[in-house]
Amino acid sequence: MASQLVVRACPPFRVPGQEPAETVAGLERRAGELLERTELDRARAMVPRARDDFLAGRLAQRMLAAELLGVRARDLAARYSCPQCGTGPDVSHGRPGYTLDGVPVPLLLSLSRAAGWTLLAALTSPAPGQRLGVDVEDPQRIEFGGFDAVALTPAERQAVALLRGTALLRERARLWARKEAFLKMTGEGLRRPPETLDVLDLAGIRDLASAESGLPDYLVAAVALG
Template sequence: MEPGLVLQAVDLRGQSAGGPGSDVVLLEPVEAARAAAMEPGARARFIAGRAALRRFAAALLELPAGELKASYACPRCGSGPALAHGRPGYTRGGEPLPLLLSMARTPQWILLAGLPAPRAGMRLGVDAEDPARLDFDGFDAVALGPQERHAVENLAGQDQLRERARLWARKEAWLKMTGEGLRRDPRAVDVLARPGLTDLDPADTGLPGTLVAAVAIG
């Protein structure tokens, strides 16, 4: 694992948003506008996640959270304070802050990854998955490459679901790192032994053992 990488899990159970003093005050106007268009459950998770990301970044940089200005980057849409999606980042006084960030969500948990003072050109992506979410027919055909499908076919029951989730977490982490996201066919990204990918142990993340997670750094 890359020296200096910091991981933090946030339990969303019991979190709420809205009202004075809530997490919503930590959002940029463009983030709050995006949240307002969501249904209540998704809105609460979005707000909690963005607030947690800002606090996480501020703690790593040893700065007040209120002094950070969100600046997301999207390969298609560009970057800056007008965006509420893409690769997360922050500025202060108009200057980009030296920190790589990535965030993953499951229905009940958020996983944050941060790398302060990264080397020039470095990129970061993290993902977490619940194996139970992938228990449906057709997943392998649309998500896995030939060698990955073969690896999954040799397993059964919970072992098969966990391997599916492990591979999917690796794919999502990689595609977040590159910035391609699911605009790229995940079947074309073989992650069985791709350099730059690391499976994360629950002991390192703070996530429950029922989930799997991966990080990509390159």
């Protein structure tokens, strides 16, 4: 099977197969049917809105994986990998993946959330060593003093120096989404200081337009593949 990159956005409290009017109780019921114990335990420790976003995202990710693999969502077992915690049945965070009958499935996955939306990226039949990262950002959350100094390289700060208002917030968010997508791809996360990573023209990262991602226009997103 040829490798294919699939990007999909899910609105707040929606996962594939849900009716638009399905309640939060319905979301929790479906999570109880399909998600792992470790995922459910993690959700219980969250405040209600964060819990709902988390459950919707994990359900959407599992159902997208099942769709692309042509299997039942309930037959997949989550397999997360964290640089610090390793991989195992008790790990519910880090790089997502699944197994089928104990065998890792040929699928790379990445997930990001912003403003209640979940953005999923999946790469089918990846080549050995390939990695994937995706990120979505709300420009309004980038509006705080000192952002440029702690998040942008000198070249990036120069690139945004003449921007003001909405244009400045959107460009900051665009650069931050590119950084997050790249650092998810490499597995470094924010252990690498973001002000040392220049993403203006870094190979392997591209912006995702709303027409491709399915996100509303006010959000910005990026995907990294390498």
